[in-house]
Amino acid sequence: MDILYFYSPGACSLSGQVVLEWLGEPYQLCRVDPAVRAGETFRRVNPQGKVPALRTGSRFVAENSAVLLHLAERQPDKGLVPPIGSADRDSLHQWLSYLGSGFHVAFYPYFVAFRYVKDEASYPSVKEAAVEQIKKQFAFVNDNLEGHEYLLNGTRSVLDPYLYAMSRWGKRLFDVASEFPNVARHQEMMEQEPAVQFALSTEKAEAATSPSGAFQGHVNLDEAAN
Structure with a gap:
């Protein structure tokens, strides 16, 4: 799995969850509650202890703007970012x-x-x-x-x-x-966006179906950080 996304309930990391659904590319999630973000394990993902963060391949990407741009530019045909130079x-x-x-x-x-x-x-x-x-x-x-x-x-x-x-x-x-x-x-x-509704349900740990079918389940932090 090439996309593993780290989020916390109620945080601005909701944005990347929505974009992942819009893209429809297979992804997994790692839920990181606020109390855990200051710990040593999550700081291997992001030394700042903040979400969102993204693992793609063997590297990590942090800061919301960087994460959102990375995701959108994986599939520029989706039109979620304008062309470079415009x-x-x-x-x-x-x-x-x-x-x-x-x-x-x-x-x-x-x-x-x-x-x-x-x-x-x-x-x-x-x-x-x-x-x-x-x-x-x-x-x-x-x-x-x-x-x-x-x-x-x-x-x-x-x-x-x-x-x-x-x-x-x-x-x-x-x-x-x-x-x-x-x-x-x-x-x-x-x-009203199905992707937003799904992300909100995920934050609440409620059972919901991924509208895009791209969500491939959760990964625990110990596994995700290595």
Whole structure:
């Protein structure tokens, strides 16, 4: 098996699971719960202890943008990334960079306030400030989805599951539908995708059938890391 994908429930690694289904190329999954990611075994896969990660052949690929590009470029005829050298390709790279370094990062102070302040009494104010920053990112994406079904100039790409995997976190914090209707519309569209439904079921460890038939089962971490 040439593709082994490492994911954690509720993480942005949902994006690669969706892309794998869209590609339809045989793959296996390795579930890595958050508490395990800091351990020595998973750090053989990714020294940063983060998901997603990908094993292809004898090598590992980490960082979501790199993983998504690797997957999409295995089958360029699927059209999940624009041609190299095109204006849309530049836009794709800009969005990948933004989603990783802007949109995602805005959530950090909310989810892991302890990384930023030592005084637990300050956590509520840190989280309150984080929500303001998260809303600014939602507003930026909402504006760019105006009149578009998909994020990349109305064309489906690897950006859409990446955005959805993180924008779903906003549902815990505020009313996405009333404040950012274009983002909510994008969420609803993605949730109608069989590949997304399958990935969400996989995260919940629920029995589900791979829409593409490409999923070949789970591998335990000890085996996957070697």
